[in-house]
Amino acid sequence: MPSMMSMNRINVRPGDSAFVIGTNLCEWFELGNKTSTDYWLEGNIVGPPPEFIFNGRIYVSGISAAGTVIDNFPKGPDPTGWTKRPRLAGNGYELVDEKGKVLFGYEVLAGNICHVTVNIYAADGAMVAETLPDQFLLHRHPAKIGRGGIYFA
Numbered sequence: 001m002p003s004m005m006s007m008n009r010i011n012v013r014p015g016d017s018a019f020v021i022g023t024n025l026c027e028w029f030e031l032g033n034k035t036s037t038d039y040w041l042e043g044n045i046v047g048p049p050p051e052f053i054f055n056g057r058i059y060v061s062g063i064s065a066a067g068t069v070i071d072n073f074p075k076g077p078d079p080t081g082w083t084k085r086p087r088l089a090g091n092g093y094e095l096v097d098e099k100g101k102v103l104f105g106y107e108v109l110a111g112n113i114c115h116v117t118v119n120i121y122a123a124d125g126a127m128v129a130e131t132l133p134d135q136f137l138l139h140r141h142p143a144k145i146g147r148g149g150i151y152f153a
Helices: none
Strands: 003-005 018-021 024-026 028-032 040-046 051-059 066-070 073-075 083-086 092-096 102-109 113-121 127-132 135-138 143-145 150-152
Touching: 018 028, 018 040, 028 051, 028 113, 028 127, 040 113, 051 102, 051 113
Parallel strands: 018 113
Antiparallel strands: 003 135, 018 024, 028 040, 028 143, 040 051, 051 066, 066 073, 083 092, 092 102, 102 113, 113 127, 127 135, 143 150
């Protein structure tokens, strides 16, 4: 059964820089674990001015080769079926599969809010996490939303 999160404000006050994941606001997040899971995605805010940095290992569903996102830019060979699509306003991008489904995307809004979209898969093709219009679903753990905030083991 997935863990559902919505309408949480974790370590963020009005006016603070924040990530928006589903309807959750946070200052940092990690899906998976850098050293112990095949999938991993971390979002961090550095600055001022705020800069939104992403690092991780992202898989395309049904394909075992992973792409790697380091400092907001895909590194290494692109897996078959992975396309980087810049946002029209130049304030982010999306990584999409062959069917146009967003695997990972971000868009910086109003200078200090970063809207994140994820449809993260594990190496075995199973869905790990997904952003829906009104909530964020975790199908696999671990995940951390906000430093010292919500932890799903």
